[in-house]
Amino acid sequence: MLKIAVVGCGSIARHRHLPEYDANPDVVVQAVCDINQDRVEEIGSMYNAMTYTSYETMLEKEDVDAVSVCTPNYLHAPVTIAALNAGKHVLCEKPMATSREEADDMIEAAKNNRRWLMIAHNQRFVPSHKKARELIENGDLGKIYSFRTAFGHGGPEGWSADGADSWFFKKDEAFIGAMGDLGVHKTDLMRYLLGEDFQSVGAFIETSAKDHSTVDDTAVCVLKTPAGVIGTLAASWSYNGSEDNSTVLYTEKGMVRLEDDPADNLIIHYTNGDVVKYELGGIQTNDDGGQTSSGVIDAFITSVLNNEEPPVPGEEGKKSLEVILGALESEETKRIVDLT
Incomplete structure (x- = not known):
């Protein structure tokens, strides 16, 4: 025990x-x-x-x-x-x-x-994400060309124990806002799915939705891997109304939609017209009352x-963190940042 x-x-x-x-x-x-x-x-x-x-x-x-x-x-x-x-x-x-x-x-x-x-x-443990990685590793989707991934909701006010007074909004305690709260989830997920690290990042990061915040609340990044896979990552506390925790992969053999359909967690639109749907169990959210285990x-x-x-392990956590740190540097310098 x-x-x-x-x-x-x-x-x-x-x-x-x-x-x-x-x-x-x-x-x-x-x-x-x-x-x-x-x-x-x-x-x-x-x-x-x-x-x-x-x-x-x-x-x-x-x-x-x-x-x-x-x-x-x-x-x-x-x-x-x-x-x-x-x-x-x-x-x-x-x-x-x-x-x-x-x-x-x-x-x-x-x-x-x-x-x-x-x-x-925790995004590595979501059933649809694990299935997508399996399909990629087995070569079932062919070459990966591009992706778009997003994680956004209305902000931590309704989730954090301290509401609008939460440490999430204070730079000296949080260090970084939506990019650290949500964006780092997606940098880790994409590294996991693609099986490679990112080579470079460009970012636009703003504080536009939360007047009481001293950290970012909306960000969009462009990412590139050494193999030439490019895509966008959005992280935001300004997605009012409903949460978006979706990812789309554009591949040689079709388009893969992850967690962007209310019923099917993974949908593949093959180039020959076939559509394959997987109902694998939902992704955990702040609103599910703990009903879905994070794994x-x-x-x-x-x-x-x-x-x-x-x-x-810590080494993996650091690599995902470095993408976020690179995005911050890109916003500050107005340049594409080399992560290698």
Whole structure:
């Protein structure tokens, strides 16, 4: 039985990490930590866990096997490194860090302490995405020419525990807005689907929809791989009305639509006119009440139990982060940024 601690008791912990740990028969939630005393005591009572307002104190006192880091972005690196140095395996929320240097320090801490570090990029575990990768790897779609992918909704106000006062909107705590909250999901997904890293990025990034925000809320990027696959990525907190979490691949043998149809999760329009539809189970959303498992928690637990590298190790998290950092540089310099 693995003993787990969760640092940060906001919405991602409440709706994803904690219930999914609780549902795993190989896990017990032993401790929870949050600077908000009322919040952590409420969560602690729900899971019969020890409560702390200091992660340093928790790491010192609690003999746990692994830690989930669900804090604001600026704390991802310091909490992760402290947990690794305390001999704990770590599952860290995305984006893994606020700089390449922080990401490198996290990876180095995992190596030095011989502990696993996994980044919670859940889009890799969506059934339609896994099926699409299988089709690409098997050559069933032929050459990939281009893509477009988007992740947008009305913003974290209705999702975050603190609403419009959330850390999501504060540059000193979030570092980056919709690009870090949503865009990094899609950089990781496209790297996963295409099986290669991006070579260059150009971006337009704006704060146009959230007057109370000091971070970006709308972004569009153009990306290119070394093999010449080009596409667009949109990330936004200005998609009012409904969420868009779709991806379209344009390939030699047809067009592949992922998560843009309410009934069928994957639809292939072949060049010969055939249409093949897959109903594979929905993608997780902020509105599903936790009914759809992310797959992240179970994958992390399996990795720790089997002492094997997790499916999204720190090195992978860093590569997806670097695309976002490159997009920021592109917006600042008004140039295409080389990621190699």
